[in-house]
Amino acid sequence: MRIGRRAALAAAFLPLGRPAGAQADYPSRPVRLVVGYPAGGSTDVVARLLAERLGRSLGQPVIVENRPGASGTLGADAVAKAAPDGHTLLVGASGEMAIARATLRSIPYAPEDFAPIALLTEQPFLVLVNGALPADSLAALVALARARPGTLNYGSFGTGTAPHLLGELLKAEAGIEVTHVPYRGSAPLTADLLAGQVQFSFDTIPAALPHLGTGKLRALALCRATRAAAVPGVPTTAEAGMPWLLGGTWASLVAPARVPEAIQARLGAAVRQAMGEALADALRERGLEPVGADAAAARRYIAAEQTRWAAIARRGNVQPE
Secondary structure, eight states: OOOOHHHHHHHHTTOOOOOOOOTTTSSSEEEEESSSSSSSHHHHHHHHHHHHHHHHHSOOOOOEOOOOGGHHHHHHHHHHOOSSSSSSEEOOOHOOOOOIIHOOOOOOOGGGGGGEEEEEEEOOOOOOOOTTTTTTSSSHHHHHHHHHHTOEEEESSTTTHHHHHHHHHHHHEEEEEEEEEEEEHHHHHHHHHTTSSSSSEEEHHHHHTTTTTTTEEEEEEEEEOOOOOTTSSOBBBBTOOOTTTEEEEOOOOOEEEEHHHHHHHHHHHHHHHSSSSHHHHHHHHTTEEEEEEEEHHHHHHHHHHHHHHHHHHHHHHHHOO
């Protein structure tokens, strides 16, 4: 990273003083960070890296609690219904915060049930294939699928998740016939991709990094417009001639909507203090891209993502279940 960019990042995350009017006794006990996905996935990694530093900023332990299931909506629902005292928060991802509205006929909460505190990271997806698959580019994968209709399987984090939507979008736009195999999160998906039970998938850079370069997995493309520093040799989907194949996930910190504004401000200040350069570097080392946007920017971003994923679901002919 250039020195100027480092300076700008450091300035953006300078510690702020305690917001005026913040409740003096908050937090009065340990704070729970709920993650709606299994341990080991990218959202869980963000939560655990944040928890230690956020705990120092808040002066109380911050404990990560994994509550996986239903594309992240079980954990999100638990937080939406939690006591609005700031002691139960959600590290939310695109699945439960944006995509669920387009893929589920009903969800037990609404966007208005949450108060965004900060946008923490962005995590673009890679198109990944099993190392034994004879495809060394995205175009080659599509050609192989066309030559062997119905014989290739792709895995996702579950029905209605972002990898599922991108797989169906690829099917519709490229005119290929492949079979979707849903899993309960990134870890079991990666295990079966390594074993060759599925031939390709969409997953984040942190999930793929330990296996890239071993010959067991190969990254064919990055699903965004610009390359990533963590995998500089991987071309973008635009470079591969498929600029419409864009997507990934992200991590945001949100609270129940009725949490007092003073506590929301206290949390925002604590996040800015926690998201210093040391945490930003730790995130980058794992292939995560720190953002650190404030509450207003996070709210706009999440709303835009809700609209964008609804359009992807329509283009991929994914019907609500």
